[in-house]
Amino acid sequence: MAPSSKSERGAASGGKRGSAELGRGARREHVVRQLERIKISGQLSPRLFRKLPPRVCVSLKSIVDEHFLCAGHIFLGFSKCGRYVLSYTSSSGDDDFSFYIYHLYWWEFNVHSKLKMVRQVRLFQDEEIYSDLYLTVCEWPSDSSKVIVFGFNTRSANGLLMNMMMSDENHRDIYISTVAMPPFVYCPSCRDMAIAHPGDPNAKCLQHGFMLHMKYQVVYPFPTFQPAFQLKKDQVVLLNTSYSLVACAVSVHTSDDSNFCQILYDRSRQTRAPVMEGSHTSLISRCPASLEEGVERDNCSCQSGTALTQPIAVPPQDIDTHVSPAIAMAKEFVADIFRRAKEARGSAPVEEETGDGLKCLLDSDALGQDALGSWDLRKTLESCLHGSVAHSSTSSGTSSTSDMGNSPKESPIANFELENLPAEPGYVNYTKLRYVLEPSDSSEAEDEYEDDKISLPFVVTDLLGRNLKLLKEKAVCQGQYLTVEQLTLDFEYVINEVIRNDASWSKQFCSFSDYDIVILEVCPETNQVIINIGLLLLAFPSPDEEGQLRPKTYHTSLKVAWDLNTGIFVTVSVGDLTEVKGQTSGSVWSSYRKSCVDMVMKWLVPESSVRYVNRMTNEALHKGCSLKFLADNERYTWIVL
Secondary structure, eight states: OOOOOHHHHHHHHHHHHHHHHHHHHHHHHHHHHHHHHHHSSSSTTTTTTTOOOGGGGGHHHHHSOOOHHHHEEEEEEEEETTSSEEEEEEEEEESOOOEEEEEEEEEEOOOSSEEEEEEEEESSOOOOBBSSSEEEEEOSOOSOOOOOEEEEEOOOSSSEEEEEEESSEEEEEEEEEEEOOEEEESSSSHHHHOOOHHOOOOOOOOGEEEEEEEEEEESSSOOOOHHHHTTTSEEEEEEEESSEEEEEEEEEEEETTTTOOSSSSSSGGOOOOOOOTTTTGGGGGSSOOHHHHHHHTTSOOOOOOSSSSHHHHHHOOOOOTTTHHHHHHHHHHHHHHHHHHHHHHHHHOOOOOSSSOOOOOOOOOOOHHHHOOOHHHHHHHHHHHHOOOOOOOOOSSSSOOSSOOOOGGGSSTTSSOOSSSOEEEOOEEEEEEEEEEEEOOOOHHGGGGGGGTTOOOOOETTTTOOOOEEEOTTOOSSSSEEEEEEEEEEEEHHHHHEEEEEEETTEEEEEEEEEEEEEEETTTTEEEEEEEEEEEEEEEOOSSSSTTOOOEEEEEEEEOOOOETTTEEEEEEOOOOEEOOOOOOHHHHHHHHHHHHHHHHHHOOOOOSSSOEEEOOOOOHTOOOOOEEEEETTTTTEEEO
């Protein structure tokens, strides 16, 4: 019903104005409340200002030439520093046998002028990529010297080549490139390179001119990509290969760098902890499988679980020679014992090998007490079989052997002091390689990967894709050099040891069939990584279930903390067994990952507005749409697409 008089109409209009003002007041109040929350969380929500004023919005078409857009550039977003905008292109031939080639571009951004291209590199170093990739470009929280690009195939193409290459749908290829950021201002080393190579835009120092490429395959259930955790520690990336967790550190140093600190696996931080039975830290005091088999073959009295009653100290191996002098001395000493034992037994054949294939001669009666005296040969052999050097205990603290012609105090083993040596777990796999900015020939590049300790093979190149020179272990470097470190944790080893030592249901356990690993937290200050291992396994029912003699399928989870300083893992918790009834593996893993997300959300602490992992992705492209804008939220600037 319309108002019948001017006064009514005025009142009505006044009421509308009042409600409008009230609405604006409510919005202002809402903004104030949001700003108050910023003081608590320390982070400005991007939802606070859904639209920015036109003066801080720039149209992409106005700052990029038309021919770049026609060339298929996909713009991803701003770098963390706000100086660059990143884009990429992917190209392939028209036939079914063409591979995809990816290039990444840096554009210098200025709100008042057009974008200026400052760097172009080819990603993934000549890999034969047969499908379009999901790409994610990330930056570390505080390390602005490089970006890392993750790519994995989508398995969505239907070409002939795709069908030929993808014989197994349970595998997925992962491609990674780590690329140095271009310098905003030329450093002295870059200026020297520019003078030495006039006219070459790619003439940069090692700090600003390296690339590292690697590729590996993952299997079902495909590991989730978690950049907020995998890149939480500066200069380190955690890579889940489905079989192992590999911590890879990339850093550039100079020969006169007095502050050099090894990023991963610093042995000086290891402490000698007491070895306790029933914990996985007692791994080094147990008899290896090869020894157990040898004992059984030779009808020896050494039995698993009883042969090694004392913890054996394992000294660190010599990185340069892979065999420490102390171990060599120990093996030579044991070989001498075998020779003497052979003489004591007459013509009985005795092997003199000093490795895992040693003949088990632990029967002191067969060897003769007179020949061995007060030496405990059992412990001496066990310590050497473990690659360790340990003081052999004696039956009496002052007795010595006369027949051997040598007392324990005079032996080379007894003179080796172990008290100051940290114990090194046998499952630690650590490598460190150094590179310099000198192109190497193809034969040298192939020799890089002869070391079987390298978990993920990689290639280090300059900006033009030429392989850099690998330095020998003891070579002295002048100037800059790139260090690549890898520290590996084997999942199946961890699973077996945690179940054997820490699971209450270990006696019911038969075997595990599948597992899925999710990173729950990373603490960059303490270098601790918390992982959750979801496990599908076969186990016998509990003794309470009568009449159940066949094993059943169960699901459980194991939480483990891994120390990047020492390489040692510890068990955090072991879950109960939950029977899997009529569920597919897909539903089991989906439920497991949802529980991991719920757990992470409970632990979640708001990120600092400065220390966060910057992440740019082409996910919108694979969904068949485009981003509306590229936002630099720290500087309140948008590029409208």
